[in-house]
Amino acid sequence: MEFLSSLGVGFDAALTFSNLGIALIGAFLGTMMGALPGLGPANGVAILIPIAFSIGLGPLPSLILMTSVYYGAMYGGRISSILLNIPGDEPAMMTCLDGYPMARKGMAGEALSLSGIASFIGAIFATIGLALLAPQLVKIALLFGPAEYFALFTIAFATLGGISSTNQAKAAFAAAVGLAIAMIGVDTQTGVQRFTFGEVHLFDGIDFLIAIVGLFALSEVFIFLEHRGSGDHKEQGITSIGRVLAPWSMIRSCIPTFGRSTVIGFLAGVLPGAGASLGSFLSYSVEKQIVDPTGKTFGKGDPRGVAAPEVGNNAAAGGALVPMLALGVPGSGTTAVLLAVLLSLNITPGPLLFSQNPDVVWGLIAALFIANVMLLILNIPLVGLFSRVLLVPVHILMPLVAMVSFVGIYGISGSSFDLILMVIFGVVGWLFRKLDIPLVPVILGILLGNEMEVNLRRAMTLSDGDWLTLVGSPLSITLWALAIIGFVAPMIFGRKVKRAIAEESDEIAVGD
Amino acid sequence: MSDRIMGGIGLALAAFYIWAATIIPESFMADVVGPATFPIIIGVIIAICSVWFILRPDPDPVWPSLNRLAEIGFAIAVCLLYAILLPKLGFLICTALAAGYMSWRLGGTPVGAVLTGIGLSVGIWVVFKLVLGLSLAVGPLGI
Numbered sequence: 001m002e003f004l005s006s007l008g009v010g011f012d013a014a015l016t017f018s019n020l021g022i023a024l025i026g027a028f029l030g031t032m033m034g035a036l037p038g039l040g041p042a043n044g045v046a047i048l049i050p051i052a053f054s055i056g057l058g059p060l061p062s063l064i065l066m067t068s069v070y071y072g073a074m075y076g077g078r079i080s081s082i083l084l085n086i087p088g089d090e091p092a093m094m095t096c097l098d099g100y101p102m103a104r105k106g107m108a109g110e111a112l113s114l115s116g117i118a119s120f121i122g123a124i125f126a127t128i129g130l131a132l133l134a135p136q137l138v139k140i141a142l143l144f145g146p147a148e149y150f151a152l153f154t155i156a157f158a159t160l161g162g163i164s165s166t167n168q169a170k171a172a173f174a175a176a177v178g179l180a181i182a183m184i185g186v187d188t189q190t191g192v193q194r195f196t197f198g199e200v201h202l203f204d205g206i207d208f209l210i211a212i213v214g215l216f217a218l219s220e221v222f223i224f225l226e227h228r229g230s231g232d233h234k235e236q237g238i239t240s241i242g243r244v245l246a247p248w249s250m251i252r253s254c255i256p257t258f259g260r261s262t263v264i265g266f267l268a269g270v271l272p273g274a275g276a277s278l279g280s281f282l283s284y285s286v287e288k289q290i291v292d293p294t295g296k297t298f299g300k301g302d303p304r305g306v307a308a309p310e311v312g313n314n315a316a317a318g319g320a321l322v323p324m325l326a327l328g329v330p331g332s333g334t335t336a337v338l339l340a341v342l343l344s345l346n347i348t349p350g351p352l353l354f355s356q357n358p359d360v361v362w363g364l365i366a367a368l369f370i371a372n373v374m375l376l377i378l379n380i381p382l383v384g385l386f387s388r389v390l391l392v393p394v395h396i397l398m399p400l401v402a403m404v405s406f407v408g409i410y411g412i413s414g415s416s417f418d419l420i421l422m423v424i425f426g427v428v429g430w431l432f433r434k435l436d437i438p439l440v441p442v443i444l445g446i447l448l449g450n451e452m453e454v455n456l457r458r459a460m461t462l463s464d465g466d467w468l469t470l471v472g473s474p475l476s477i478t479l480w481a482l483a484i485i486g487f488v489a490p491m492i493f494g495r496k497v498k499r500a501i502a503e504e505s506d507e508i509a510v511g512d
Numbered sequence: 513m514s515d516r517i518m519g520g521i522g523l524a525l526a527a528f529y530i531w532a533a534t535i536i537p538e539s540f541m542a543d544v545v546g547p548a549t550f551p552i553i554i555g556v557i558i559a560i561c562s563v564w565f566i567l568r569p570d571p572d573p574v575w576p577s578l579n580r581l582a583e584i585g586f587a588i589a590v591c592l593l594y595a596i597l598l599p600k601l602g603f604l605i606c607t608a609l610a611a612g613y614m615s616w617r618l619g620g621t622p623v624g625a626v627l628t629g630i631g632l633s634v635g636i637w638v639v640f641k642l643v644l645g646l647s648l649a650v651g652p653l654g655i
Contacts, residue, residue, distance in 0.1 A: 055644045167570060173522065173561035179554045180529055187547040190539035194547060195532050218591070221614070225587050226576045228619055395620035396628050399611040403632055406594065406607075411646050419595030427588055434573045435518055453550040457543055465544040 003131055010362025014370060019064050022057075023367065026065040027374040030072020032389045034079070036397065037086050041073035041317075041334045042440075043220060046212045047404055049341050053209070054411030059345045060363045066341045067364065068371040070334060071123055074276065074317045075375050078115045078310055079386055083108060091276035091313035094284045098298060098305030105301050109383075114246040114303055115310040116379040118258065120372060122311035125262045126269065126318025127368045130325075133270070134354070134361075137326035141351035146459035147470050151479035153452040156329040159486035160441045168491055170437045178445015179452070181206055188450065189457055201417040208340055208446045210409055210418050214425025215432075215439045216337075217405045222430040224398050245380065246303075254307040257287055265312035269319020269332075276332060279316025280309035285500075318368070325349050325361060328451075333440035339447055348451075515569030522562030530555035583617060590614070602651015603641075608633035 033044035045066050052062045077092030082099035095115060102111040144152065157175040184195045185205030196202040261283035268279035287308035292298045298305045317334070324330040328350035330339045342349050347360055354361055379386070409422050432439055456470075463469030471477050533551040576584070594610040612629025620628055640646040 051640070051644075051646070054646050169561045169564040169568075170570075172557060173565070176554050176557040176561065180551070180558065183551045183554065187536075187539075189543055190547050192537050192539045192547055194536050194551065195529075197532075222584050222587060224618060225584055225614075226580055228583075228617070393620070395615045395618035395625070396632075398618055399614040399628060400632055400636075402591070402614060403607050403611050403636055406598075407603075407636060407640055407646065407648065410598065410649065411640075414647065414649075416595050416599055419598065420592060423588065423591040423595055426591065430584070434575070435514060436570060436573065437518075456550060457545045460545045461543050 003135070006358060006362045007131060007366060009359060010364070010366035011369075013060060013359050013363040014064060014366040019061055019367075020370065020374075022061050022065050023068045023370050023374050024378075026068025027072045027371055027378055030069035031076035031079075031375065031379065031386055032072075033069065034073030034076020034092075035386050035389050036076075036392070037080055037084075037390075039220070039397075039401065040077070040090065041070050042337050043216045043401075044069050044073050045334065045337045045341065046209075046216045047401065047408060049337070049344060050209045050213065050408030050412050051404070052341075053344055054408065059347060059360060060367075062341065062345055063360070063364050064367040064370070066338060067367050068374065070338060071314070071317065071368065071371045072375055073334075074123070074314050075116065075119045075379055076386065077313075078119070079112065079383065080390055082111045082115065082306070083387055084390065091280050091316070092309075093277070094280040094309035094312075095306060097284065097309075098300070098302050101299070101301035102303070102306060107301070110246045110250060110303070111306050112383045113380055114250060114254065115306050116376060116383070117246070117251060118254070118261075118307040118310035119314045119379075120376040121258045122262050122265055122314035123318055123372045123375075124369070126266045126315040127365060127372065129266050129315075130318050130321050130368075131365050134322050134326040137322060138351045138354045141327050143475060144351075145473075146455040146462065147472060148476045148479060149455040150452060150459060150470060151476045151483065152327060152329055153448055153455070155479060155483040155486060156444060156448065157441060158483040160438075160444060167436065168487060170435070171441055172487075174432070174437050174439065175441035175445045178442040178447075179449040180445075181211065181442075182446045182449020183453070188454065201415065205450075206421065206446070207412060207418070208443070209344060209412060210422045211425050211446050212337060212340055212443055213405045213409055214422040215429035215442060217401055218422060218426030219429030219433060219439075221398050221402045222426060223433065224394055226430075228394075250303050254304055257291075257304045257307045258311055260290070261287060261308045261311035262315045265315030266319040268312070269316030270322045276313040276316040276320065276334075279319070280313035281500075283308045283312025283315075321368075325353065325364070326351065328353075329448075330444065333443075336440055336444045336447065340443070343447060513569065514572045514575070515565045519562040519565030519569070522558055522565065526555045526559035526562060529558065587614065587617065598649045600651075603648035604633050604637055605651050606649070607636065 029048070030041070030044060033039045034041060048066065048069060052065055057065065074091065077087060078095045078099065081087045081092045081095040082103050085096050085100040087093040087096055099111050099115065102108065157172075160171060160175065182205070184202055186192070186203060187194050193203065264283045264286055265279035268282055269276065284305065287304060288295070288298045291304055292302065320330070320332045320335045321338070324335040324339055328339070328348060330336040339349060347353065347357065405422070406419060409418055412418065429439055432442070459469055460467070463472070471480060530552055533548045533555060536548045539547065575581075590610055590613050594606055598606050608629040610629075611632040612625050615628040616622060616625035637648065641648050
């Protein structure tokens with residue numbers, strides 16, 4: 001099989017002693033970041049990009065580090081869900097529903113190890129799915145011309161608000177703001193300055209790393225400052241863990257769950273605008289419908305209710321990498337940040353990546369497998385250690401986050417200007433969060449803005465200024481239709497989905 | 513109301529942006545679309561969304577109380593000061609001060625905050641400068 005030989009090349013490149021060390025560090029850091037409430041996968045990867053960049057890691061080691069952190073955070077999110085009933089990150093929300101009741105019954109250790117195994121299974125199968133599906137998608141993508149690419153970027157923005165978005169105007173606004181920021185600097189086509197107003201620091205444009213770290217990491221610090229003193233959740237203490245391995249009978253009873261949830265999660269990840277949160281939500285709801293339609297055991301500590309969302313969110317994390325790698329268009333927040341990793345390494349994802357840099361693609365996929373195995377090995381015995389991380393007080397954690405953000409950004413250019421810019425992004429991030437304006441489209445706009453404009457202008461040059469060229473082929477018409485559906489559907493179903501998720505999570509409080 | 517204010521700001525930004533796009537200088541390498549068209553489209557989208565915010569605002573978020581806002585304001589000021597003073601005072605001093613301040617404001621005891629500030633500053637310096645070889649701002653102490 002061609003896929004196995006490609007994968008062999010990837011493993012050849014990835015399996016060195018130093019790469020394994022980096023994967024171990026990444027997996028460890030990622031699990032901690034995922035476990036800490038308030039530091040999700042996007043934040044974690046965002047803080048680390050400039051640092052990996054500044055210390056001069058090569059492309060493959062950087063990718064290995066970031067993907068280990070990414071998968072690690074997906075693993076880590078469950079720890080605080082189960083022990084504290086507080087999701088470590090958004091996708092881990094559904095794990096609270098049955099994980100916390102299990103912990104209350106004195107089965108915290110079982111729940112943790114079962115969800116660790118569930119994470120592993122979801123992620124491994126999704127990675128296999130990624131390796132099989134991405135090359136197929138590439139074949140379609142090779143048919144794309146500039147007009148189709150322009151439409152594809154539009155799809156990315158139109159769907160990014162997600163199916164649970166209730167206000168599409170805000171998602172569109174965020175995307176436009178990101179695009180507007182991307183326009184700052186030298187115009188690549190004509191060489192003229194745009195929106196720089198003579199400020200030298202702006203000539204090269206605004207580095208997306210500054211925006212990402214400011215919007216995600218620094219704004220989190222402001223959020224914590226705002227909520228200090230109200231609802232400090234560390235008081236209730238940590239449930240003791242007990243045994244660290246789930247009994248085989250419990251694992252065996254979950255095997256059908258693993259299968260169903262992997263498929264659902266992976267598909268949710270591949271689809272634009274769905275992502276890990278929806279993956280875990282769908283997996284949980286479907287599982288509940290199938291094995292426990294009357295609601296006898298689910299929500300009261302059913303192991304299958306722990307396994308389903310964990311498989312689902314990890315499978316979705318793998319699935320979300322498919323469009324990101326094959327098309328260069330990420331389907332979720334964290335993959336947008338991973339796209340930033342690739343771009344900062346001068347690697348442009350998309351169909352050409354598979355033909356021009358197969359070593360990077362397959363090295364990355366191999367890295368995902370390695371990260372997963374590392375994570376399973378780390379997570380089962382060390383879960384006690386990771387749960388200690390939850391005890392780190394906010395007044396040490398948040399200054400650390402802020403300071404490491406500053407260090408990373410300073411490392412890129414060594415200028416005060418960039419640091420000030422980052423603070424401004426932090427403030428804007430805080431304001432946007434308060435107003436419920438999503439941040440991910442802003443990032444994606446900054447990342448993809450120039451590429452999107454270049455494709456528009458290339459298409460227009462080819463057609464000699466005829467705007468109808470944008471809808472000039474069946475393929476591009478299909479893409480536009482998808483973009484419109486993706487943008488309009490949440491207006492119709494958004495409230496419904498959001499309410500459904502809210503209802504499920506309300507049961508946490510009720511069943512408590 | 514908050515959404516309406518945001519819409520107003522958005523409209524002003526969009527107008528400014530579109531104006532700034534129209535003064536982009538001509539280039540001898542002009543293409544069919546030119547450097548201003550796409551930015552103007554973006555400006556129009558921002559404007560449309562802003563009008564939408566004004567017409568159909570969401571319910572107000574819960575804004576923090578005034579002293580909480582001041583708290584965030586001070587934190588922002590500290591971050592800005594940090595950004596400006598970093599090249600002059602160097603990494604160790606600036607970071608100890610800024611981290612200490614944040615730690616204090618996030619609920620640490622004064623003594624604990626001082627220790628956190630110094631500990632974080634030295635810790636980050638050791639990890640990033642000594643172990644990873646990152647270049648950090650050098651201060652008057654020469655480190």
